[in-house]
Amino acid sequence: MTERDQQTSLPTRVVIIGGGFGGLNAAQALKSANVQVTLIDRRNFHLFQPLLYQVATGGLSPADVSSPLRAILKHQKNTAIVLAEVTGIDRARQEVHLRGGDCVPYDHLIVGTGVRHHYFGHDDWSDIAPGLKTIEDALDIRTRIFLAFETAEREPDPIKQQEWLTFVLVGGGPTGVELAGALAEIANETLRKDFRQIDPRRARIILIEGNDRVLTSYPPKLSAAARRSLHRLGVIVMTESLVTSVDDRGVEFKSKESTQRIDARTVLWAAGVRASSMGRILAEGNDKSLDRSGRVLVDPFLNLPDDQRVYVIGDLAMFTHQTGQPLAGVAAVAIQQGKYAAKTIIARLAGKAVKPFRYSFPGDMATIGRNHAVADIKGFRYSGFLAWISWVFLHLMKLVEFDNRLLVFVQWVWYYITHNRGARLITGEHRLPIRD
Amino acid sequence: MTERDQQTSLPTRVVIIGGGFGGLNAAQALKSANVQVTLIDRRNFHLFQPLLYQVATGGLSPADVSSPLRAILKHQKNTAIVLAEVTGIDRARQEVHLRGGDCVPYDHLIVGTGVRHHYFGHDDWSDIAPGLKTIEDALDIRTRIFLAFETAEREPDPIKQQEWLTFVLVGGGPTGVELAGALAEIANETLRKDFRQIDPRRARIILIEGNDRVLTSYPPKLSAAARRSLHRLGVIVMTESLVTSVDDRGVEFKSKESTQRIDARTVLWAAGVRASSMGRILAEGNDKSLDRSGRVLVDPFLNLPDDQRVYVIGDLAMFTHQTGQPLAGVAAVAIQQGKYAAKTIIARLAGKAVKPFRYSFPGDMATIGRNHAVADIKGFRYSGFLAWISWVFLHLMKLVEFDNRLLVFVQWVWYYITHNRGARLITGEHRLPIRD
Numbered sequence A, B: 001m002t003e004r005d006q007q008t009s010l011p012t013r014v015v016i017i018g019g020g021f022g023g024l025n026a027a028q029a030l031k032s033a034n035v036q037v038t039l040i041d042r043r044n045f046h047l048f049q050p051l052l053y054q055v056a057t058g059g060l061s062p063a064d065v066s067s068p069l070r071a072i073l074k075h076q077k078n079t080a081i082v083l084a085e086v087t088g089i090d091r092a093r094q095e096v097h098l099r100g101g102d103c104v105p106y107d108h109l110i111v112g113t114g115v116r117h118h119y120f121g122h123d124d125w126s127d128i129a130p131g132l133k134t135i136e137d138a139l140d141i142r143t144r145i146f147l148a149f150e151t152a153e154r155e156p157d158p159i160k161q162q163e164w165l166t167f168v169l170v171g172g173g174p175t176g177v178e179l180a181g182a183l184a185e186i187a188n189e190t191l192r193k194d195f196r197q198i199d200p201r202r203a204r205i206i207l208i209e210g211n212d213r214v215l216t217s218y219p220p221k222l223s224a225a226a227r228r229s230l231h232r233l234g235v236i237v238m239t240e241s242l243v244t245s246v247d248d249r250g251v252e253f254k255s256k257e258s259t260q261r262i263d264a265r266t267v268l269w270a271a272g273v274r275a276s277s278m279g280r281i282l283a284e285g286n287d288k289s290l291d292r293s294g295r296v297l298v299d300p301f302l303n304l305p306d307d308q309r310v311y312v313i314g315d316l317a318m319f320t321h322q323t324g325q326p327l328a329g330v331a332a333v334a335i336q337q338g339k340y341a342a343k344t345i346i347a348r349l350a351g352k353a354v355k356p357f358r359y360s361f362p363g364d365m366a367t368i369g370r371n372h373a374v375a376d377i378k379g380f381r382y383s384g385f386l387a388w389i390s391w392v393f394l395h396l397m398k399l400v401e402f403d404n405r406l407l408v409f410v411q412w413v414w415y416y417i418t419h420n421r422g423a424r425l426i427t428g429e430h431r432l433p434i435r436d
Helices: A003-007 A021-029 A049-056 A069-073 A135-154 A158-164 A174-190 A220-232 A278-283 A331-349 A385-398 A402-418 B003-007 B021-029 B049-056 B069-073 B135-154 B158-164 B174-190 B220-232 B278-283 B331-349 B385-398 B402-418
Strands: A012-017 A035-041 A045-047 A066-068 A079-083 A086-090 A095-098 A103-105 A108-111 A115-118 A166-170 A204-208 A235-238 A241-247 A250-255 A258-263 A266-269 A272-275 A307-312 A364-367 A373-377 A380-384 B012-017 B035-041 B045-047 B066-068 B079-083 B086-090 B095-098 B103-105 B108-111 B115-118 B166-170 B204-208 B235-238 B241-247 B250-255 B258-263 B266-269 B272-275 B307-312 B364-367 B373-377 B380-384
Touching: A012 A021, A012 A103, A012 A331, A021 A035, A021 A069, A021 A108, A021 A331, A035 A069, A035 A331, A045 A069, A049 A135, A049 A174, A049 A385, A066 A069, A069 A079, A079 B135, A086 A278, A108 A331, A135 A158, A135 A266, A135 B079, A158 A166, A166 A174, A166 A250, A166 A258, A174 A204, A174 A220, A174 A235, A174 A364, A220 A235, A220 A373, A220 A380, A307 A331, A364 A385, A373 A385, A380 A385, A385 A402, A402 B402, B012 B021, B012 B103, B012 B331, B021 B035, B021 B069, B021 B108, B021 B331, B035 B069, B035 B331, B045 B069, B049 B135, B049 B174, B049 B385, B066 B069, B069 B079, B086 B278, B108 B331, B135 B158, B135 B266, B158 B166, B166 B174, B166 B250, B166 B258, B174 B204, B174 B220, B174 B235, B174 B364, B220 B235, B220 B373, B220 B380, B307 B331, B364 B385, B373 B385, B380 B385, B385 B402
Parallel strands: A012 A035, A012 A108, A035 A079, A108 A307, A166 A204, A166 A266, A204 A235, B012 B035, B012 B108, B035 B079, B108 B307, B166 B204, B166 B266, B204 B235
Antiparallel strands: A045 A066, A086 A095, A095 A103, A115 A272, A241 A250, A250 A258, A364 A373, A373 A380, B045 B066, B086 B095, B095 B103, B115 B272, B241 B250, B250 B258, B364 B373, B373 B380
16 A cells, blocks of 8 residues: 555546456446545457357357447446557556557556467468457458358359358367357258359368367367267368467468478468557566566466556456466456455555455356257256257356347357358458459 | 241350349349349359448448349249459340459340449549448448548647638539538537547538539429538538539639638538549540430330340430430439339330330439428429438338348437447558557
8 A cells, every 4th residue: 555545535547457357357346445446448449259159250240249349338437438449558657658649647457457368479371361469350250151152153163163262271179179060050051052163062161270179178078079069060180289280271280290281272270369559568678577478477466476456357467376276268267366456456545455356157058059068057067959049048148238138148049040141241341252 | 026036945044244233123023934044243242232321421331232143033943143344245145254254144234334423534532532332432431531630630730730620512412412411410429528639519511512502403492401401510501612622631613613622531522423434434435425424325125226135224324205305314214114124125025016105203312411301203392301201211112132121221220319329430451540
């Protein structure tokens, strides 16, 4: 506690950078506290990342999985939102610097700016194999997927046609698995009767994973169930395979000593992540304070080891104090850490003792197409239809705003009945079949 | 009828360019005919243009007002869809040329490619004052509107702040009037409690119209009612005012001999249209076959005067045979003309006599914010809440696909209760407040 906290009547200033799961939950947990909250984000909305793959596959619209931050927090009088990019943090002067020159002073700072995708030193792959982190990424992927089918329809050469009908997903985590399942349903059901020259069911969907199983953070039993579900949908799963090269005609990968190539015009990246630039900014040149992925090593209270005024939460934080294992980059961790940071600030302001952060594991889930999912909830591990129904209702409930819940529910019911994906619009700059 | 029609067993080939209201209705009217239909469009979806202004103002998502053409026509076995850009039409050889080199031969051709906005020789205004014709336009306008409020929130200079809170709409037709009404509701209701530095109700919304009334194609009584509704919402309507210059800080206009200037950072264009490039292509160098806006003069059967194999429909056609007055560029005209062209082709193939096209006026409507609209239906002219309810249900019914109807209905009910516009996302390239 500083002199300012104790001796002036000015309310304590809490600045939060990032309006994702962590930052938003921190802001909401400070609602009734006698503090002045400033939430800074580069976007004017909170994104419900777990459903972003459904935007990328034309099942939902961007607005269905996004909620304007100002709408969520409009009645929270102690909170201001600033739409801006943070360019620096001066921890000595307790100031956040914004692009354009503005400064936002803080007494306590919570940083939860997440991660970006990462190509392991091959940044040139990013144009060819986009990742899925933002709404813009999702719309880019959506255009690529549906334009590939359109291009195949207009392509007279059968070899090229099959290249356009081949989709490679790099990375067998939840995003890769869920994208693969959705792609299979698009090819087998949604587009089944849409074309006259091609049969969309001829599409090949290939999931490449470096490890020996998909969903490596889940129990092996569920990985096996997920693989069976993918297989039933026609997805080819290649484990123990490392991508060594990506170009605009396909990928090369090493699998058990041999190198193979898949000719494919659509490659999607769900393999690696690296911390956002805020990690480097907080490190202030001390690389030892970051892990290999650029995540910030935090103390048991989620603080920077040398600065109790700064909390790092969510995917950006590297927290290992509970089990010795780093916590996964999932929404549940970010939500709990956001709330914890807020409560810790309140407790410390009141001069109370605080306990270290403890993660309470609520379970893991991934859905694989319609009717199938795998779930690991409080040690109860199950898969199939029951898991899928759990997945559906859990995700509906977790959507922040009621209108999102309603819209997503309507579209899921509709999709369940008809297989139609009404949001499969080809938009943006490149929207015509490619001829080469 | 040519030799091919009569003597070969090959089905007659009908090619339709444009999947708007005209082209789509033509294709659907050919469903049971013994013809082979090819529908060519640059986009993979049909756009319900009358609700596009709601996308531009964050009330609906793009997919809510769009339907994939393949989804609409998937069960129509005699119809193929080609996603391509038409670069030329060879009427002598009866071929449509596509970008990339492909040729599509036709026996009968229906062209309904609509209009683009038009700046009366000031194409440089288009970057500053975007028009509203495509999904991309709508998203661009959406970003500009909500970014303007965000920029005002961060702008310390009160004069610049007011510039960011000033919105100018050029053109008092249905699009200008509906955009103005929606903008007023955004400022007065949706964003009312969202900001901490600005009061969104301070926003000035100014509608500039060259004529002496808004909605000039409607009866004067309804124009007056629309103006009253706009006035009640706080919109400033300036009639008999001609915009003479647009720059990135505002507009200049001439009004009763004097020239005035309005400083505004957001200018939207709803004033002029010009026929799509297909008009010039059909004219084959003969400018007399086009009107001043580039629309194609058609004979009483919607054919080119010298070519009964080519039909021009919708906004692209200039049809004056019924009353001496050109028909308005509205959905109802395009729908009726599309159906007429299809039926005329079928009748002529059967060797039957055909009657000239006659437009049956179903009415005009425009909505002005929540609860107010003006309507002119079969001579019954009314305004206010009753007109608004008619507008709501008519537009819901007219949406092509059932899932669109459901989604739009849900969002309208939700908006009616809460004033929330969940789709007010700032997306695309420029999404941070502007400092200058």
